[in-house]
Amino acid sequence: AQRVTQPEKLLSVFKGAPVELKCNYSYSGSPELFWYVQYSRQRLQLLLRHISRESIKGFTADLNKGETSFHLKKPFAQEEDSAMYYCALRAGSGGSNYKLTFGKGTLLTVNP
Protein backbone atom coordinates (compact mmCIF):
# COMPACT_ATOMS: atom_id res chain seq x y z
CA ALA A 1 0.00 0.00 0.00
CA GLN A 2 1.13 3.54 -0.61
CA ARG A 3 1.17 6.27 1.98
CA VAL A 4 2.08 9.96 2.05
CA THR A 5 2.96 11.74 5.27
CA GLN A 6 3.07 15.47 5.78
CA PRO A 7 4.20 15.92 9.37
CA GLU A 8 3.28 19.60 9.69
CA LYS A 9 -0.37 20.63 9.70
CA LEU A 10 0.52 24.30 9.98
CA LEU A 11 3.60 26.26 8.98
CA SER A 12 4.02 29.97 9.53
CA VAL A 13 6.91 32.04 8.21
CA PHE A 14 7.66 35.68 7.56
CA LYS A 15 7.86 37.16 4.10
CA GLY A 16 11.34 36.71 2.66
CA ALA A 17 12.19 33.76 4.88
CA PRO A 18 12.99 30.33 3.45
CA VAL A 19 10.26 27.75 3.61
CA GLU A 20 10.34 23.96 3.50
CA LEU A 21 7.23 21.79 3.50
CA LYS A 22 8.03 18.22 4.34
CA CYS A 23 6.69 15.15 2.59
CA ASN A 24 7.61 11.53 3.14
CA TYR A 25 6.18 8.57 1.32
CA SER A 26 6.10 4.81 1.45
CA TYR A 27 5.66 2.78 -1.70
CA SER A 28 7.35 -0.41 -2.79
CA GLY A 29 7.53 0.47 -6.49
CA SER A 30 8.71 3.46 -8.46
CA PRO A 31 6.51 6.41 -7.52
CA GLU A 32 5.64 9.67 -9.17
CA LEU A 33 5.48 12.51 -6.69
CA PHE A 34 3.51 15.74 -6.95
CA TRP A 35 2.80 18.88 -5.01
CA TYR A 36 -0.71 20.30 -5.31
CA VAL A 37 -1.71 23.69 -3.97
CA GLN A 38 -5.09 25.09 -2.99
CA TYR A 39 -5.37 28.85 -2.60
CA SER A 40 -8.27 30.28 -0.63
CA ARG A 41 -11.60 29.55 -2.35
CA GLN A 42 -9.89 28.04 -5.38
CA ARG A 43 -9.68 24.53 -6.71
CA LEU A 44 -6.85 22.14 -6.14
CA GLN A 45 -4.17 22.65 -8.78
CA LEU A 46 -0.88 21.06 -9.66
CA LEU A 47 2.15 23.02 -8.50
CA LEU A 48 4.94 20.73 -9.62
CA ARG A 49 5.87 17.12 -10.28
CA HIS A 50 9.18 15.42 -9.70
CA ILE A 51 9.63 14.20 -13.27
CA SER A 52 9.54 17.76 -14.58
CA ARG A 53 12.45 18.89 -12.42
CA GLU A 54 11.36 22.48 -12.86
CA SER A 55 10.85 25.44 -10.56
CA ILE A 56 7.32 26.82 -10.38
CA LYS A 57 6.66 30.16 -8.63
CA GLY A 58 10.11 29.80 -7.09
CA PHE A 59 9.30 26.40 -5.56
CA THR A 60 11.42 23.32 -6.11
CA ALA A 61 11.20 19.76 -4.87
CA ASP A 62 13.69 16.95 -5.21
CA LEU A 63 12.78 13.31 -4.96
CA ASN A 64 15.12 11.57 -2.51
CA LYS A 65 14.55 7.85 -2.90
CA GLY A 66 16.98 6.97 -0.14
CA GLU A 67 15.07 9.02 2.41
CA THR A 68 11.72 8.49 0.63
CA SER A 69 11.12 12.22 0.74
CA PHE A 70 9.87 14.92 -1.61
CA HIS A 71 10.17 18.14 0.37
CA LEU A 72 8.97 21.41 -1.17
CA LYS A 73 11.29 24.38 -0.82
CA LYS A 74 11.34 28.06 -1.61
CA PRO A 75 14.23 30.34 -0.64
CA PHE A 76 12.18 33.51 -0.13
CA ALA A 77 8.52 33.14 0.77
CA GLN A 78 5.94 35.64 -0.50
CA GLU A 79 2.59 36.52 1.04
CA GLU A 80 0.82 35.13 -2.03
CA ASP A 81 2.30 31.71 -1.25
CA SER A 82 -0.12 31.38 1.66
CA ALA A 83 -2.21 28.32 0.82
CA MET A 84 -2.83 24.66 1.61
CA TYR A 85 -0.20 22.39 0.10
CA TYR A 86 -0.73 18.69 -0.54
CA CYS A 87 1.92 16.16 -1.41
CA ALA A 88 0.64 13.31 -3.56
CA LEU A 89 1.95 10.03 -4.89
CA ARG A 90 0.92 8.17 -8.00
CA ALA A 91 1.89 4.58 -8.59
CA GLY A 92 4.41 4.24 -11.38
CA SER A 93 3.98 2.51 -14.68
CA GLY A 94 2.38 -0.54 -13.12
CA GLY A 95 -0.59 1.45 -11.86
CA SER A 96 -2.62 2.00 -14.96
CA ASN A 97 -5.38 3.97 -13.25
CA TYR A 98 -2.99 6.68 -12.13
CA LYS A 99 -4.97 7.48 -9.00
CA LEU A 100 -3.38 9.83 -6.51
CA THR A 101 -2.70 9.20 -2.83
CA PHE A 102 -2.58 12.46 -0.91
CA GLY A 103 -1.06 13.53 2.36
CA LYS A 104 -3.16 15.42 4.87
CA GLY A 105 -1.82 18.76 3.76
CA THR A 106 0.15 21.63 5.29
CA LEU A 107 -1.37 25.07 5.66
CA LEU A 108 1.33 27.62 4.91
CA THR A 109 0.89 31.15 6.18
CA VAL A 110 3.34 33.81 5.09
CA ASN A 111 3.20 36.82 7.37
CA PRO A 112 4.09 40.34 6.22
Added chain:
Amino acid sequence: DTGVSQNPRHKITKRGQNVTFRCDPISEHNRLYWYRQTLGQGPEFLTYFQNEAQLEKSRLLSDRFSAERPKGSFSTLEIQRTEQGDSAMYLCASRRDSGNTEAFFGQGTRLTVV
Protein backbone atom coordinates in the same frame (compact mmCIF):
# COMPACT_ATOMS: atom_id res chain seq x y z
CA ASP B 1 -14.51 28.32 -17.62
CA THR B 2 -13.35 25.31 -19.58
CA GLY B 3 -12.15 23.38 -16.54
CA VAL B 4 -13.79 20.54 -14.66
CA SER B 5 -17.24 21.59 -13.53
CA GLN B 6 -19.13 20.17 -10.54
CA ASN B 7 -22.73 20.74 -9.50
CA PRO B 8 -24.10 21.60 -7.10
CA ARG B 9 -21.37 23.43 -5.21
CA HIS B 10 -23.13 22.91 -1.91
CA LYS B 11 -25.77 20.45 -0.79
CA ILE B 12 -27.45 20.19 2.60
CA THR B 13 -29.60 17.14 3.10
CA LYS B 14 -31.36 15.34 5.90
CA ARG B 15 -30.05 12.00 7.06
CA GLY B 16 -31.63 9.20 5.12
CA GLN B 17 -32.19 11.18 1.93
CA ASN B 18 -30.56 10.40 -1.40
CA VAL B 19 -28.29 12.87 -3.14
CA THR B 20 -26.71 13.02 -6.58
CA PHE B 21 -23.74 15.06 -7.72
CA ARG B 22 -22.64 15.77 -11.24
CA CYS B 23 -19.18 16.20 -12.74
CA ASP B 24 -18.47 17.53 -16.23
CA PRO B 25 -14.84 16.82 -17.11
CA ILE B 26 -12.69 18.67 -19.59
CA SER B 27 -14.04 17.61 -22.96
CA GLU B 28 -11.16 15.57 -24.37
CA HIS B 29 -10.37 13.82 -21.09
CA ASN B 30 -11.06 10.09 -21.10
CA ARG B 31 -10.22 9.44 -17.48
CA LEU B 32 -12.38 10.63 -14.61
CA TYR B 33 -11.84 10.26 -10.87
CA TRP B 34 -13.94 10.87 -7.78
CA TYR B 35 -12.28 11.73 -4.48
CA ARG B 36 -13.68 12.53 -1.06
CA GLN B 37 -12.12 14.99 1.34
CA THR B 38 -13.12 15.26 4.98
CA LEU B 39 -12.04 17.96 7.40
CA GLY B 40 -8.31 17.90 8.11
CA GLN B 41 -7.61 15.21 5.54
CA GLY B 42 -6.29 15.15 2.02
CA PRO B 43 -8.47 13.90 -0.81
CA GLU B 44 -9.09 10.14 -0.77
CA PHE B 45 -9.71 8.13 -3.92
CA LEU B 46 -13.22 6.76 -4.40
CA THR B 47 -13.54 5.53 -7.95
CA TYR B 48 -12.18 5.81 -11.48
CA PHE B 49 -13.61 5.71 -15.00
CA GLN B 50 -11.91 5.24 -18.30
CA ASN B 51 -14.48 6.44 -20.80
CA GLU B 52 -17.75 4.86 -19.62
CA ALA B 53 -16.13 1.91 -17.85
CA GLN B 54 -15.78 2.05 -14.08
CA LEU B 55 -12.44 0.31 -13.59
CA GLU B 56 -11.74 0.67 -9.91
CA LYS B 57 -13.68 1.32 -6.72
CA SER B 58 -12.15 2.04 -3.35
CA ARG B 59 -13.35 0.12 -0.31
CA LEU B 60 -14.42 3.56 0.94
CA LEU B 61 -17.24 3.32 -1.58
CA SER B 62 -19.91 1.45 0.37
CA ASP B 63 -22.90 -0.11 -1.36
CA ARG B 64 -24.85 3.10 -0.69
CA PHE B 65 -22.60 4.85 -3.20
CA SER B 66 -22.92 4.45 -6.93
CA ALA B 67 -21.17 6.26 -9.74
CA GLU B 68 -21.90 6.30 -13.43
CA ARG B 69 -20.48 7.77 -16.57
CA PRO B 70 -23.07 6.65 -19.12
CA LYS B 71 -21.68 8.11 -22.32
CA GLY B 72 -18.10 8.58 -21.29
CA SER B 73 -18.64 12.30 -20.78
CA PHE B 74 -20.21 13.60 -17.56
CA SER B 75 -20.36 11.48 -14.43
CA THR B 76 -22.76 11.26 -11.52
CA LEU B 77 -22.14 10.14 -7.96
CA GLU B 78 -25.20 9.09 -5.98
CA ILE B 79 -25.33 8.47 -2.26
CA GLN B 80 -28.39 6.65 -0.99
CA ARG B 81 -29.69 6.85 2.58
CA THR B 82 -27.15 9.48 3.54
CA GLU B 83 -25.48 9.35 6.94
CA GLN B 84 -23.79 12.12 8.89
CA GLY B 85 -20.44 10.49 8.17
CA ASP B 86 -20.99 11.17 4.48
CA SER B 87 -20.54 14.89 5.12
CA ALA B 88 -17.47 15.86 3.09
CA MET B 89 -16.21 17.62 0.01
CA TYR B 90 -16.60 15.44 -3.07
CA LEU B 91 -14.01 16.20 -5.74
CA CYS B 92 -13.95 15.20 -9.36
CA ALA B 93 -10.81 15.17 -11.50
CA SER B 94 -10.15 14.36 -15.12
CA ARG B 95 -7.14 13.75 -17.31
CA ARG B 96 -6.27 12.72 -20.84
CA ASP B 97 -5.68 9.10 -21.62
CA SER B 98 -2.03 9.15 -22.50
CA GLY B 99 0.99 8.82 -20.30
CA ASN B 100 1.99 11.21 -17.58
CA THR B 101 -0.68 13.82 -18.03
CA GLU B 102 -1.87 16.10 -15.29
CA ALA B 103 -5.15 15.56 -13.46
CA PHE B 104 -7.37 18.67 -13.29
CA PHE B 105 -9.72 19.06 -10.37
CA GLY B 106 -13.16 20.59 -10.10
CA GLN B 107 -14.13 22.91 -7.29
CA GLY B 108 -15.97 20.17 -5.52
CA THR B 109 -19.42 19.61 -4.04
CA ARG B 110 -19.65 20.17 -0.31
CA LEU B 111 -22.19 17.82 1.24
CA THR B 112 -23.60 18.42 4.70
CA VAL B 113 -25.86 15.76 6.18
CA VAL B 114 -27.95 17.03 9.08
